Amino acid sequence: xxxxxxxxxxxxxxxxxxxxxxxxxxxxxxxxxxxxxxxxxxxxxxxxxxxxxxxxxxxxxxxxxxxxxxxxxxxxxxxxxxxxxxxxxxxxxxxxxxxxxxxxxxxxxxxxxxxxxxxxxxxxxxxxxxxxxxxxxxxxxxxxxxxxxxxxxxxxxxxxxxxxxxxxxxxxxxxxxxxxxxxxxxxx
Numbered sequence: 001x002x003x004x005x006x007x008x009x010x011x012x013x014x015x016x017x018x019x020x021x022x023x024x025x026x027x028x029x030x031x032x033x034x035x036x037x038x039x040x041x042x043x044x045x046x047x048x049x050x051x052x053x054x055x056x057x058x059x060x061x062x063x064x065x066x067x068x069x070x071x072x073x074x075x076x077x078x079x080x081x082x083x084x085x086x087x088x089x090x091x092x093x094x095x096x097x098x099x100x101x102x103x104x105x106x107x108x109x110x111x112x113x114x115x116x117x118x119x120x121x122x123x124x125x126x127x128x129x130x131x132x133x134x135x136x137x138x139x140x141x142x143x144x145x146x147x148x149x150x151x152x153x154x155x156x157x158x159x160x161x162x163x164x165x166x167x168x169x170x171x172x173x174x175x176x177x178x179x180x181x182x183x184x185x186x187x188x
Contacts, residue, residue: 005150006147009039010037010038010039010086011042011085011086012027012040012085012087013088013110014041014045014089014090014091015044015045015101016045016090016099016100017045018045018047021095022091022092024054026093026134026135026136027041027043027091028063030143031066032061032063033137034143037143039143042067042085043067043069043070044081045073047071051070054069075104082104087111087146087153088105088110088112089112089114090105090112090120091115091139092115092117092120093119098123102124103123105160106160106163106164107161109157109158109161109164111130111154112156114129114130114131115131116131116133127163128159129160130142
């Protein structure tokens with residue numbers, strides 16, 4: 001994880017689709033709240049038309065120079081963006097399944113800021129992430145807190161990676177399936 005030092009640019013990263021359910025507006029409103037902070041938001045995953053629409057929205061809010069928009073990328077091409085990000089974000093409020101980006105965020109060992117909503121509750125908690133109410137003031141306060149206590153960034157990232165390795169890693173899942181088959185076989 002990159003170490004954040006006061007005065008340098010604090011980089012937020014979002015990867016995923018740009019569809020309405022993702023609630024990107026929360027990130028835009030948060031960036032407006034953080035207008036006096038040296039924060040940059042990178043959004044990756046839009047289709048060409050979506051990128052055009054989002055660019056218009058952020059320009060109207062006066063935050064266009066602090067937000068970078070990129071189209072969908074192959075997983076390997078995302079690595080440099082994850083490496084430079086101090087914080088990864090998931091602004092979704094609604095839905096039934098955990099957003100797939102959460103698995104990537106955990107696997108990369110990144111400090112995660114997500115909405116405190118059921119959509120994230122199956123995997124994220126206060127130990128392995130930062131959970132905030134889905135409003136710009138709460139998100140901005142969480143970001144400022146991390147900027148003032150950069151040690152928390154590394155700590156949450158380490159806990160995220162540990163959670164992934166202990167609970168979601170492929171070898172772990174394979175063992176769970178083996179245990180299930182073994183128990184079915186012995187009970188059969």
